[in-house]
Amino acid sequence: MSETVTRNLGDDRFAERAARADAEDPLRGWLERFEPLPPDVSAYLDGNSLGRVAKGVSEAMANFVGEQWGGRLIRGWDESWMSIPETLGDRIGAAALGAGAGQVIVGESTSVLLYKLARAALDARPGRTHIVVDTDNFPTDRYLLEGIAAERGCTLRWVETDPGEGLTPDQVAGAVDGDVALVVASHVSYRSAWIADAAAITAIAHRAGALVLWDVSHSVGSVPIRLDDWDVDLAAGCTYKYLNGGPGSPAFAYVRRADQGSFRQPIWGWLGSVEPFAMGAGYEPTAGMRSLLSGTPHVLSMVALGVALRHLEEAGIEAVRRKSVALTSFALELADEWLVPEGVAIASPRDSERRGGHVTLRRHDFRAVNERLWKRGVIPDFRSPDGIRVGLAPLSTSFADVYRGLAALRAEL
Numbered sequence: 001m002s003e004t005v006t007r008n009l010g011d012d013r014f015a016e017r018a019a020r021a022d023a024e025d026p027l028r029g030w031l032e033r034f035e036p037l038p039p040d041v042s043a044y045l046d047g048n049s050l051g052r053v054a055k056g057v058s059e060a061m062a063n064f065v066g067e068q069w070g071g072r073l074i075r076g077w078d079e080s081w082m083s084i085p086e087t088l089g090d091r092i093g094a095a096a097l098g099a100g101a102g103q104v105i106v107g108e109s110t111s112v113l114l115y116k117l118a119r120a121a122l123d124a125r126p127g128r129t130h131i132v133v134d135t136d137n138f139p140t141d142r143y144l145l146e147g148i149a150a151e152r153g154c155t156l157r158w159v160e161t162d163p164g165e166g167l168t169p170d171q172v173a174g175a176v177d178g179d180v181a182l183v184v185a186s187h188v189s190y191r192s193a194w195i196a197d198a199a200a201i202t203a204i205a206h207r208a209g210a211l212v213l214w215d216v217s218h219s220v221g222s223v224p225i226r227l228d229d230w231d232v233d234l235a236a237g238c239t240y241k242y243l244n245g246g247p248g249s250p251a252f253a254y255v256r257r258a259d260q261g262s263f264r265q266p267i268w269g270w271l272g273s274v275e276p277f278a279m280g281a282g283y284e285p286t287a288g289m290r291s292l293l294s295g296t297p298h299v300l301s302m303v304a305l306g307v308a309l310r311h312l313e314e315a316g317i318e319a320v321r322r323k324s325v326a327l328t329s330f331a332l333e334l335a336d337e338w339l340v341p342e343g344v345a346i347a348s349p350r351d352s353e354r355r356g357g358h359v360t361l362r363r364h365d366f367r368a369v370n371e372r373l374w375k376r377g378v379i380p381d382f383r384s385p386d387g388i389r390v391g392l393a394p395l396s397t398s399f400a401d402v403y404r405g406l407a408a409l410r411a412e413l
């Protein structure tokens, strides 16, 4: 048998596998709950950077503009808009964070919320002068902490992590002591998709008297999170990735209920104060999660997020995770068969227990290869220096998408 024939047989086998997996997928109905891809895109593999548009979002946005903004005008704030940050926060908490009501609020960007929480944590541990963070944490986390260290005269204690994996409990155990106020870490690594053992790391930090701030941007809506059960102090995360909130949709923050009275965030705006419309002298924070707010809530963006979130609420995070593992496992199988022989390295955990919702593949020429893929309508993303991330948002990605995307990648090699 010639080499071409063998290859085609192999392709057929995988194409059939993809078709069968799609037919048996309990979440296949959710694929129809998103607006169709534009005609120039054949496989969207970047739902971990910007989630697709859920059906119903356009209508909800248009209705909101017409009936709420246009119809209610300033009256809308008192009637309903003012409470959206909390009601939406509670919904995210219940659907994706394992957080009981009253501990999550939607605020500004992830960056700003991480800053507020990290500053509050540092101030809650007076006398402790160090923050533990790993070298491969997301850039904004590292930069914010550098800024806080400069501002507050404290020191960052860097844990060197393997970019193909991520932070381990042993590394944290070796880094915390009585000088450490705070450990900041990503639950799922944006680069490798490594799932950190959040429960173990949180317990280790607590034993040393430190607080923990989890960035859950890359896990929320894809990997189950149990903030209450893990005894997490603080967390923040993104809503435009697996939560499909749309470009620049606002982030959320979690503060464990028991600590809410003792944390004070540093941006003292009127909407976090006890009585904003008293316009009084002197800032006094209000009780509970609203004290995390600073200025006027991002209402328009929250409308889209509120609609998209229903799809996750109905699917359930456990079913989403099961499909996610099946999608990334299939991607790895195709990569082993088609790409590894071409010199591609797998830079994500092979153990599905430790692997989040994407798979990172590396080769020296992947920057150029990614550009060519985009030109042919296959859209993963590129992460410096040489990684292509194949992001598989479970609700909006089919096994056939994985097949088509990786077949195109193989063709480009």
Ligand SMILES: *Cc1c(COP(=O)(O)O)cnc(C)c1O
Residues within 6 Å of the ligand: 109, 110, 111, 112, 138, 140, 141, 186, 190, 215, 217, 218, 238, 251
């Ligand atoms: C996407 C992402 C962010 C984004 O922060 P923004 O303030 O929304 O730009 C932060 N942290 C992690 C881990 C992310 O994946």
